[in-house]
Amino acid sequence: MFTTVVTTRLNEALGLVYSSKESVIAALECNRGVYYSRSRAALWRKGDTSGHYQNLHRIDIDCDADALRFTVTQRGKDVKAFCHLNDLTCWGKPTGFRGLEETLAKRMKDAPVGSYTKRLFNDPVLLRNKLVEEAQELSECVSRQHGAEEMADVLYFAMVKAATLGVTLDDVAVELDKRDRKVTRRKGDSKEDRIKAADAILKK
Amino acid sequence: MFTTVVTTRLNEALGLVYSSKESVIAALECNRGVYYSRSRAALWRKGDTSGHYQNLHRIDIDCDADALRFTVTQRGKDVKAFCHLNDLTCWGKPTGFRGLEETLAKRMKDAPVGSYTKRLFNDPVLLRNKLVEEAQELSECVSRQHGAEEMADVLYFAMVKAATLGVTLDDVAVELDKRDRKVTRRKGDSKEDRIKAADAILKK
Numbered sequence: 001m002f003t004t005v006v007t008t009r010l011n012e013a014l015g016l017v018y019s020s021k022e023s024v025i026a027a028l029e030c031n032r033g034v035y036y037s038r039s040r041a042a043l044w045r046k047g048d049t050s051g052h053y054q055n056l057h058r059i060d061i062d063c064d065a066d067a068l069r070f071t072v073t074q075r076g077k078d079v080k081a082f083c084h085l086n087d088l089t090c091w092g093k094p095t096g097f098r099g100l101e102e103t104l105a106k107r108m109k110d111a112p113v114g115s116y117t118k119r120l121f122n123d124p125v126l127l128r129n130k131l132v133e134e135a136q137e138l139s140e141c142v143s144r145q146h147g148a149e150e151m152a153d154v155l156y157f158a159m160v161k162a163a164t165l166g167v168t169l170d171d172v173a174v175e176l177d178k179r180d181r182k183v184t185r186r187k188g189d190s191k192e193d194r195i196k197a198a199d200a201i202l203k204k
Numbered sequence: 205m206f207t208t209v210v211t212t213r214l215n216e217a218l219g220l221v222y223s224s225k226e227s228v229i230a231a232l233e234c235n236r237g238v239y240y241s242r243s244r245a246a247l248w249r250k251g252d253t254s255g256h257y258q259n260l261h262r263i264d265i266d267c268d269a270d271a272l273r274f275t276v277t278q279r280g281k282d283v284k285a286f287c288h289l290n291d292l293t294c295w296g297k298p299t300g301f302r303g304l305e306e307t308l309a310k311r312m313k314d315a316p317v318g319s320y321t322k323r324l325f326n327d328p329v330l331l332r333n334k335l336v337e338e339a340q341e342l343s344e345c346v347s348r349q350h351g352a353e354e355m356a357d358v359l360y361f362a363m364v365k366a367a368t369l370g371v372t373l374d375d376v377a378v379e380l381d382k383r384d385r386k387v388t389r390r391k392g393d394s395k396e397d398r399i400k401a402a403d404a405i406l407k408k
Contacts, residue, residue, distance in 0.1 A: 005209050005217050010300045011293065012215040016207055016271045062294035063287050067220045069295045083267050089215065090266035091273045096214045096377030097301075099384060128343035129394035135339035135358070138365055139332035147369035152379035154339070154362050158355060161342055165351035173300030175356035180303060190333035 002061075004035060004068040006082060009057060009170040011071075012098060014082035015090035017044075019068050024059065031056050033072050050084070052076040073170060097169055100156065104163040120160045131157040206265075208239065208272040210286060213261060213374040215275075216302060218286035219294035221248075223272050228263065235260050237276050254288070256280045277374060301373055304360065308367040324364045335361040 002019045019027075020036040023043050027034035030045070033054030037044035047053025054072035061068055074080045074088065083090045094102060104117060111118035120127045134157055138150035162168070206223045223231075224240040227247050231238035234249070237258030241248035251257025258276035265272055278284045278292065287294045298306060308321060315322035324331045338361055342354035366372070 003207055003220055005220060007217050010214070011217055011298060011302065013209050013211050013217040013273065015266065016209060016220075060295040062219065063289050063291075064294075067294065069217065085267050087267075090268075090271065091264040094215060095381045095384070097373075097380065098215065100380050103384070124343070126394060128340070131339045131343055132336055133394055135335045135362070136332070138362060139328070139335055141365070141369060144370050144375070147366060147371040148375040148379045151362060151366055151371055151376045152383065154358070155376060155380070158339070158342060158358050161345070162351060162355055165345060166348050167351040167355055169301075171348070171352040172355045172359060175352045176301065176304050176359070177299050179356065180299070180307070190330060190337055 001036065002066065002068045004070055006033065006054070006070045006072060008098075009071060009073065009173045010098075012094070013089065013091075014072075014074060019070075024068070027056055027059065027070070033070055047075065050081075052081050054082075097155070097159075100159055101163075101169055104159055108163055117160060120157070121164060127157065127160060131161065205240065206270065206272045208274055210237065210258070210274045210276060212302075213275060213277065213377045214302075216298070217293065217295075218276075218278060223274075228272070231260055231263065231274070237274055251279065254285075256285050258286075301359070301363075304363055305367075305373055308363055312367055321364060324361070325368060331361065331364060335365065 002024075004017050004019045006014045006017060008014065017035040018038055020043075023034050023036040026043055026045070033046040033056055035044050035046065036042075045053075053075050054070075055075065057071045057073065059068055059070055074082050079086055080088055082088055088094050088098065088102065093099065107115055107117040108121065111121075120130070131154070134150060134153040138147070138154050141147040141150050162172075206228075208221050208223045210218045210221060212218065221239040222242055224247075227238050227240040230247055230249070237250040237260055239248050239250065240246075249257075257279050258274075259279065261275045261277065263272055263274055278286050283290055284292055286292055292298050292302065292306065297303065311319055311321040312325065315325075324334070335358070338354060338357040342351070342358050345351040345354050366376070
């Protein structure tokens with residue numbers, strides 16, 4: 001029996017479960033989160049009754065070979081909940097980057113009156129101008145605290161845009177990992193034509 | 205005895221350990237990661253011998269009250285390693301956002317010849333132009349795959365800037381959570397003067 005931490009592709013802990021040799025084989029065979037339920041003394045293919053199933057990406061064993069990590073994408077009809085209390089994690093609602101992603105997903109469905117995020121969803125020009133403006137402000141930072149604040153701003157506006165496209169944090173992580181596996185990066189000088197295009201937009 | 209997952213402020217799983225009532229009290233008393241070592245049958249204040257200690261931010265208990273989550277900042281002299289194999293996690297080197305952060309930290313210390321990241325560290329104007337340009341490109345995306353790629357670009361250049369300021373992903377998460385606790389957000393129209401400043405820079 002292996003203690004198993006279930007994580008997202010960003011390695012965020014969703015909860016702890018148990019695995020047996022049989023449940024690991026079953027998980028690999030159907031590419032889903034399958035575990036061993038100690039209370040039922042049986043294999044447990046997560047989501048079969050709740051609808052909150054998981055696509056399995058990889059299984060890793062830890063440094064002393066007694067704890068597994070399942071990397072999954074948590075699925076669900078209305079909410080993405082690993083926990084039986086309908087939260088993403090067994091330790092409650094997510095905070096940080098994932099908390100922001102969840103808040104934006106909610107605002108997409110049903111925003112309160114006067115929601116600034118909703119205004120951004122409905123006004124692509126405002127969203128574009130704010131994102132470019134915050135990128136600029138981050139670039140000018142010279143202190144750590146100010147840098148953290150401006151990074152949070154850039155992330156907020158970038159994730160509002162991502163939400164409109166259905167892009168998740170996990171999609172971005174996958175993209176970064178693809179590049180990390182390449183030996184060489186495309187070397188980017190800043191592009192004259194892109195700068196002119198930005199000029200034109202920012203001048204409006 | 206509680207199975208305990210140790211995570212960063214972004215909820216990334218560093219590894220699994222065990223806690224006793226006594227180790228939890230000790231952890232809270234000294235604001236450090238303190239656990240129960242089953243092999244030594246004794247309290248274990250992580251880092252006392254390795255130097256890889258942890259600042260403790262919070263302890264949460266899971267939905268069925270049998271697994272703890274310790275949220276910590278992992279510290280270390282040279283590397284930030286939770287694992288005795290000198291990796292951040294017990295399942296190997298981090299990928300995704302944290303993998304990028306580690307790569308950038310390495311490039312700050314010692315970059316290979318021809319490193320594009322090093323060039324960005326040394327050329328704040330190029331870095332600024334690229335970040336503004338990628339923010340622009342993200343804004344224009346209409347497909348999910350392209351959006352994920354442009355988000356990865358924005359994140360890469362923003363994190364290069366963050367690295368130069370010593371800003372970590374955890375700092376950004378803390379900033380986002382501060383804002384989430386506020387009832388109202390500052391409503392940002394795009395600022396005329398900032399747009400003009402961006403113009404001036406992009407025209408050069």
